[in-house]
Every structure is written in C-alpha cells, then in structure tokens.
Amino acid sequence: MREHRLEVFIDLQDPYSYLLLQALVEFRPHYFSHLKLAFHFYPVNCQDSEAFPELALWKANAFDDASYFVERYGFDFPANKPMRSDGELRCAQAALFKAENSLTACLAVFRHFWHEGAELDSGSLNCDSLLDERLDTNNHYLNRRGHYMGGMLYYAGEWYWGVDRLVHLERRLIKLKGLNLQTLFDKSDLAFKGFKERKTKVCEHLPPLTLYFSIRSPYSHLGLEQAVRMSEHYGVKLVVKPVLPMVMRGLSVSSKKKLYIFHDTKREALKRGIRYGFVADPLGKGVEHCYALFDYACRQGREVEYLLAYSRAVNTQGINSKSLSGLKKIVQMAGLDWQDAQTELSSEDWRDWAKRNLEELYELGLWGVPSFSYKTCQVWGQDRLFRIEDEILEDIKRVEQT
Structure with a gap:
C-alpha cells in the first residue's frame, strides 16, 4: 500500500494547531484501514507581519473562535x-x-501547555541556539512549501487550514480511493433551517445582520453571497458596510498569501455552490468606481443588489470595472440607470464613510473582511456565518415561543 505523506505544521501558541491535532486523533483511524497515512509534524513559530497585520486582534479572535469550535466537535480547550x-x-x-512524529506525544505536549503549564522534559534541546535553529529550519521549510502560518496540513500539493478545511482533504481522499465513508469535519456549513410558522411576524422582531465588506476580497465575495442567502431565507435585513482593501490602506499582502487565498476561495466556493474564478482585479480605479456609486445605489434602495452585481462581475465574469464600459455593464446588471449613476462618479464622499466603517470594525475587535455583526455576536470570515445563524435561530425560537 502506497504511503500518503501528510505534513502538519503546528504552532504551540496557536489554538487552531491544538484543535487540529485533536481532530487528527479522530481522523487517522477513520481512514487508516483504507489508506496508509504517515504524519510528519513540524513545530513552527511564524508570525510574519504581512500574514498577521493585526496580530493582537488576530490572537484574541482566534481564542474566541476556537472556543466555539470546541462546542461543535467536543474538543478539549481551556x-x-x-x-x-x-x-x-x-x-x-x-x-x-x-515528540518527533508521534501524534499522541505532540498532543500531550499541547495539552500540558494549554491546560497545566508546568515545565516539560525538553530532552537535548536545552540550548537556546539549538532550539531556535530547529524552529527556523521548520519556518523556512514551511515558507518554501508555500505557506506562512501554523495550524496547517499539507498533502500532495494542497494546503488545509485547521479543523474547518479538513473536510476538503476528506473528500479528496474519499474520491481518490472510492471510499464509502462519511466525512467527519463538516459541521460549519449553514443549515438554512425552516420556520415552523408565523414567518412574517418573526422577521419583524429580528435585528439586522451587518457585513463589513471589501470589493477586492475574494472571501468577501463568498461572504456576501452567503449573507444574501441568509437574509432572504430568515427575513433578516442585511446592512453592508464597505471598507477599503488592505493594499489601498498601505498594508502589504505576500504573494504566498494571495495565492493560497485564491485557491482556498475556489474550493470553498465549489463547496457552497457559489461561482468564483474568472477574476478581474478591481484594485485602484475599480474599487473607487464601486464605492463612488454606492450612495447612489443606496438612494435607489438597491445597495445589496448593486454590490452583489459588482462582486459577481469582478469575481466570476472577468468584467473590467476600471473601464467605463465595464462599469456600465455592472450598473445595468444591478437594475440601475447608467445615465443617472455616472453623474456620481466624481463623488469623494465615500472616503469618509469607508474610513468610519473601518473604525467601527476595529471597535468591534475585528480588523479583516468579511466580518459580520449580529447583536453581540461578531465574527471574522465567510466560513463563520454558521455562528451568526445559530444566534438567528435562537432568536427565532424565542420569538415563536412568545
């Protein structure tokens, strides 16, 4: 039986690495009788500023986010x-x-560190320079492989982040061997549960769902598509607050990160039945066009339809939004009048509200897009809308019981 090599990059301070190891304990026996899986573990401590532009906020959010996954999968977590x-x-x-390549031993170290904290037997790596050398070697290997953070699993040319991307690996292995197995790690999909009765009355009592969005962000495209579906299904009002892309705010994004996001978005889109892939980057003039006409779309009561049309145009149809001809197509796709819309192109008012939207996002303890806010629940990532859905379903249940 051919060996299937899985490389796992783990960061001791990263909660997603801790949860990933726990998931692999369940993952391995589920597939081991069908596939010869060989795990190779690489401790890393990467904190590249290009990958983590707001590291303190990222860490705080990661702990809260991981705590929610614990409830879904029954993992250990402090x-x-x-x-x-x-x-x-x-x-x-x-x-x-x-611990070398022992999953059990690696997990034991993580459990000890996260729950107890007493010093462990470090063997022959007592020397600071030797430990740093080993960590640097693994960091460089991760970089050469094409990634920039821990909590990652690499298998045959593809990356899988944490617990919530393991389902992509599961589907790949199941298809590879034609296995009659159910996936284990698929508990973050939207349920779209139905109402029992009185839908209209229930909707009147639900607060709005707010989406912080960037027209250049591939994940924002997925987030907008799903938020629109959720809004329509549950009758929740959707409020979209655009912000400037990172690059237009003076932040850099590494080529490795951009490449990973593109490929990850493609598979996440396929999983969720969303079109993506024929991209015409709106960076610069395309973003300015989009935001300059947003107020006009709002006055027509079609702001969501407008952003959805724009997002689909630049992410699925390859329409050049930097040109007036491309912009005209998008405006008309949104059901808006081009003659009226183009008179708004010189407006600079959007720069003020884009800045306010970003400041508001930071006040929520978040920094990236897409982010969502519903009552006191704030989440970052298109793949975290299930947390918002849980809150909506609780509200629906409460209203229906009154």
Whole structure:
C-alpha cells in the first residue's frame, strides 16, 4: 500500500494547531484501514507581519473562535487563555521536537501547555541556539512549501487550514480511493433551517445582520453571497458596510498569501455552490468606481443588489470595472440607470464613510473582511456565518415561543 505523506505544521501558541491535532486523533483511524497515512509534524513559530497585520486582534479572535469550535466537535480547550512564561513556552517547544512524529506525544505536549503549564522534559534541546535553529529550519521549510502560518496540513500539493478545511482533504481522499465513508469535519456549513410558522411576524422582531465588506476580497465575495442567502431565507435585513482593501490602506499582502487565498476561495466556493474564478482585479480605479456609486445605489434602495452585481462581475465574469464600459455593464446588471449613476462618479464622499466603517470594525475587535455583526455576536470570515445563524435561530425560537 502506497504511503500518503501528510505534513502538519503546528504552532504551540496557536489554538487552531491544538484543535487540529485533536481532530487528527479522530481522523487517522477513520481512514487508516483504507489508506496508509504517515504524519510528519513540524513545530513552527511564524508570525510574519504581512500574514498577521493585526496580530493582537488576530490572537484574541482566534481564542474566541476556537472556543466555539470546541462546542461543535467536543474538543478539549481551556476556558481562559493560558498565560505562560517564555521559559515554559521554550521548554514545551523543545518537548515538541522530542515528540518527533508521534501524534499522541505532540498532543500531550499541547495539552500540558494549554491546560497545566508546568515545565516539560525538553530532552537535548536545552540550548537556546539549538532550539531556535530547529524552529527556523521548520519556518523556512514551511515558507518554501508555500505557506506562512501554523495550524496547517499539507498533502500532495494542497494546503488545509485547521479543523474547518479538513473536510476538503476528506473528500479528496474519499474520491481518490472510492471510499464509502462519511466525512467527519463538516459541521460549519449553514443549515438554512425552516420556520415552523408565523414567518412574517418573526422577521419583524429580528435585528439586522451587518457585513463589513471589501470589493477586492475574494472571501468577501463568498461572504456576501452567503449573507444574501441568509437574509432572504430568515427575513433578516442585511446592512453592508464597505471598507477599503488592505493594499489601498498601505498594508502589504505576500504573494504566498494571495495565492493560497485564491485557491482556498475556489474550493470553498465549489463547496457552497457559489461561482468564483474568472477574476478581474478591481484594485485602484475599480474599487473607487464601486464605492463612488454606492450612495447612489443606496438612494435607489438597491445597495445589496448593486454590490452583489459588482462582486459577481469582478469575481466570476472577468468584467473590467476600471473601464467605463465595464462599469456600465455592472450598473445595468444591478437594475440601475447608467445615465443617472455616472453623474456620481466624481463623488469623494465615500472616503469618509469607508474610513468610519473601518473604525467601527476595529471597535468591534475585528480588523479583516468579511466580518459580520449580529447583536453581540461578531465574527471574522465567510466560513463563520454558521455562528451568526445559530444566534438567528435562537432568536427565532424565542420569538415563536412568545
């Protein structure tokens, strides 16, 4: 039987790495009798500023987000974020290298670090320079492979992040071997549950769903498509608040990150039945066109239809939104009048509200798009809308019981 090599890059301080190891404990026996799986573990400690433009906010969100996944899958996870000294961290990192390619041993180190914190047996890696050398070697290997963060699994040319991308690997393996198996890690899809009765009355009591959106973000495209579906299904009003893309705010995005996002968006789109892939990057003039006409679309009561048309145009139809001919097509696709719309192109008012929207996003403790806010629930990522759906379903249940 041919060996299937799975490379797992784990960061001791990363909650997604911790959950991924726990998921692999269940994953391995499910597929092991059909496939010879060989896990190779690489401890890393990557924190590239291009990959994590707001590292403190990312870490805070990651802990909260991981806590929610614990409820879905029944993983172990501390109630409060552990506070560890540098000595405890380095000792545990050294213990990870001692664990070598044992999933059980690696998970034991993570559990000890996240739940207990006492020093572990670090074996021969007591020397700081030797530990740094080993970590740097793995960081460089991760970089050469084409990625930039921990909590990642690499198999035969494709990357899988954390627990919520494992389902893509499962489907790939099932198709590869023609296996009659059910996937294990598919609990983050939207349910779109129906109403029992009194739908109109229920909808009147539901607060709005707010989407923070960038026209250049591939994940925002997926987020908008799903938010529109959710809005229509549950009768929740959708409010979209556009912000400037990262690059137009002076932040850089590495080529590795852009490439990963493109490929990940394609498979996430396929999974969710959303078109994506024929892209015409609107960076610069295309973004300015989009936002300059947003107020006009709002006055016509068609702001969501307008952004959806624009997003589909630049993400699925390859329409050049930087040209007036391309922009005209998009405006007409949204059911708007081009003669009226083009008189708004010189407006610069959008720069003020785009800035306010970004400031509001930061006030929520978030920084990236797409992000969603519903009552007191704020989440980052198109793949986290299921958390919002849970809140909506709770509200529907409460209203129906009154």
